[in-house]
Amino acid sequence: MDNRVRVLEVRNVTRRFGGLVAVNDMSFDVHEQEVMGLIGPNGSGKTTMMNLISGALRVSGGDIMMDDQLISDMPARHIARAGVARTFQLVRMLPTMTALENVMAGAVFGHKKLWGRALQVHAMRQLERVGMGTSAHLPTSALTYIDQKRVELARALAANPRIILLDEWLAGLNPTELRTGIELIADLRAEGRTIILVEHVMDAIRSLCDRCVVMNTGRKIAEGTPAEVLSDDEVIRAYLGDDDD
Numbered sequence: 001m002d003n004r005v006r007v008l009e010v011r012n013v014t015r016r017f018g019g020l021v022a023v024n025d026m027s028f029d030v031h032e033q034e035v036m037g038l039i040g041p042n043g044s045g046k047t048t049m050m051n052l053i054s055g056a057l058r059v060s061g062g063d064i065m066m067d068d069q070l071i072s073d074m075p076a077r078h079i080a081r082a083g084v085a086r087t088f089q090l091v092r093m094l095p096t097m098t099a100l101e102n103v104m105a106g107a108v109f110g111h112k113k114l115w116g117r118a119l120q121v122h123a124m125r126q127l128e129r130v131g132m133g134t135s136a137h138l139p140t141s142a143l144t145y146i147d148q149k150r151v152e153l154a155r156a157l158a159a160n161p162r163i164i165l166l167d168e169w170l171a172g173l174n175p176t177e178l179r180t181g182i183e184l185i186a187d188l189r190a191e192g193r194t195i196i197l198v199e200h201v202m203d204a205i206r207s208l209c210d211r212c213v214v215m216n217t218g219r220k221i222a223e224g225t226p227a228e229v230l231s232d233d234e235v236i237r238a239y240l241g242d243d244d245d
């Protein structure tokens with residue numbers, strides 16, 4: 001019997017850009033406290049799928065449910081309030097604002113409204129959570145890349161999300177930073193959060209993901225544990241084809 005609690009249900013979701021079908025009839029579930037990897041070659045539709053979940057893009061067809069709420073009909077800010085937070089492939093922060101101010105801005109999108117001193121304390125806790133407490137008052141433009149990524153994660157956490165969408169959050173890190181990053185994501189799962197990550201770093205996929213959904217040209221071509229999908233013939237062909245491009 002499957003005892004896992006489903007938090008997100010993607011059903012027959014399609015997204016077109018003019019004549020291009022970037023996401024084509026995708027269906028998958030995400031369970032509570034699971035790290036689910038959304039993987040696939042470049043241009044296979046992963047970021048578009050994340051944008052559909054967060055509401056940054058509207059679906060052309062199909063449904064996305066979170067618990068019993070139909071989120072694919074909601075504007076992005078309502079989806080955020082329902083408990084979905086994200087980081088971006090390219091770090092997006094206000095460079096002249098301090099780390100703390102950026103994280104405070106993130107808290108505003110959450111489902112728990114905080115103001116003034118309480119907001120500041122809450123934001124500071126999130127920075128400490130990602131090891132950035134001592135840099136709280138630096139402008140984000142003065143931070144290294146990994147530190148900017150940490151602040152971005154703290155900003156996502158400030159909304160106290162149930163589901164966190166990480167789009168290549170581990171990309172561009174050196175091996176030591178990568179280990180720290182992987183531990184941080186594992187800790188988030190341990191504290192009860194559900195994580196969907198788009199990732200190309202195979203070590204991270206192997207060590208973090210409970211399950212992976214593999215996309216190629218907008219479609220799901222495999223689903224299973226990292227070991228299962230990474231030994232799947234169609235998945236191997238899709239990745240090799242990508243290398244030939």
Ligand SMILES: Nc1ncnc2c1ncn2[C@@H]1O[C@H](COP(=O)(O)OP(=O)(O)OP(=O)(O)O)[C@@H](O)[C@H]1O
Pocket residue numbers: 017020022040041042043044045046047048049
């Ligand atoms: N706003 C857009 N308008 C038109 N086409 C788009 C748009 N966004 C994405 N696409 C196209 O949709 C397809 C899927 O892109 P997407 O960025 O989702 O892939 P991806 O798997 O995330 O790729 P990568 O691993 O390179 O980030 C690509 O062909 C891309 O050019």
